[in-house]
Amino acid sequence: MPGDPGGWLPIQRKGMPQIFLLLCLLLAGSALAGSTRCPSHYLSGAAPDILDPTMTAQTHELCYLAFGVTHSGVTRTPLWSAEHLTRAQLDMAQGLPRLNRFHAETGLPAGEQAELGDYAHSGYDRGHLSPAADMPSEEAQFEGFTLANMVPQDPNNNRHLWQRIESVVRKLARADGELYVVTGPIFGGDHPKQLQGRVTVPTQLYKAVYDLKQNEAAAYVVVNEATNDYQIMDIAELEHLTGVAPFPALPASARLPRLALPPPDARRPPPTTAAAM
DNA sequence: CGGGCCTCCCCT
DNA sequence: AGGGGAGGCCCG
Numbered sequence A: 001m002p003g004d005p006g007g008w009l010p011i012q013r014k015g016m017p018q019i020f021l022l023l024c025l026l027l028a029g030s031a032l033a034g035s036t037r038c039p040s041h042y043l044s045g046a047a048p049d050i051l052d053p054t055m056t057a058q059t060h061e062l063c064y065l066a067f068g069v070t071h072s073g074v075t076r077t078p079l080w081s082a083e084h085l086t087r088a089q090l091d092m093a094q095g096l097p098r099l100n101r102f103h104a105e106t107g108l109p110a111g112e113q114a115e116l117g118d119y120a121h122s123g124y125d126r127g128h129l130s131p132a133a134d135m136p137s138e139e140a141q142f143e144g145f146t147l148a149n150m151v152p153q154d155p156n157n158n159r160h161l162w163q164r165i166e167s168v169v170r171k172l173a174r175a176d177g178e179l180y181v182v183t184g185p186i187f188g189g190d191h192p193k194q195l196q197g198r199v200t201v202p203t204q205l206y207k208a209v210y211d212l213k214q215n216e217a218a219a220y221v222v223v224n225e226a227t228n229d230y231q232i233m234d235i236a237e238l239e240h241l242t243g244v245a246p247f248p249a250l251p252a253s254a255r256l257p258r259l260a261l262p263p264p265d266a267r268r269p270p271p272t273t274a275a276a277m
Numbered sequence B: 001c002g003g004g005c006c007t008c009c010c011c012t
Numbered sequence C: 001a002g003g004g005g006a007g008g009c010c011c012g
Helices: A018-031 A087-094 A138-144 A155-159 A161-176 A235-242 A271-276
Strands: A059-063 A068-072 A077-086 A125-128 A150-153 A178-186 A204-211 A216-223 A231-233
Touching: A077 A087, A077 A150, A077 A161, A087 A161, A125 A155, A150 A155, A155 A161, A161 A178, A161 A204, A161 A216, A178 A235, A204 A235, A216 A235, A231 A235
Parallel strands: none
Antiparallel strands: A059 A068, A068 A077, A077 A178, A125 A150, A178 A204, A204 A216, A216 A231
């Protein structure tokens, strides 16, 4: 279903009037480098832009109910995953039980998708980019468990620091009403680690946030290791580091002010390294 | 302050 | 269908 050419109308969020989608497309205007099938997930309808031409091979945009991704058949991971996070959506998500239905993405060309076996016994978690806890319906949650929304993530990182980042971003969305959030991997270094020689392990991860109420943006950046360390960057810095523009339609007035992202600080140091000493 | 309960991240 | 562990929160 995702990846269906020209199929953006049937898979749009339910109840969203078509006129609004058209308006989004018009508002996006020149900021829309290419066409997108799910403008509602992006700021001003403009999908994140991959600036680095070496990263665009074998990429496909996939649209889901509550998020959109661009997937790379080279890394066999998403290059970004984007959500429009609202208070109402989180209210709906909150009542839902989490069903861990991890699955390979069938809507990709043969051989480009990661398989469950790539991750099994790898020592890495299947780390969501757009979090399961953000998904407002059972169907949306199932979609969130596609491997097209996953990267190999250090288990300690995923279950501690990253979980707290996701949690404080949800809290911020509740406080300010709505956010646009773009999450993605960073592949640094010359010899990237791979799972089964197929799925590339990111060296870092980022989560960029645009807060409409404050008209400010910023991003968390963390190394994909057992750590509690994180960095906060403005969007220009992030674009330079990642080669991805998370919010191509970001107002110029929001590029300089750096959103005061809440600290995801832990109360205790990470157990792995600490326990080893 | 501590304990119980819930949420949220996963694994085999 | 099993399991674990951390963190938040509420309440005594």
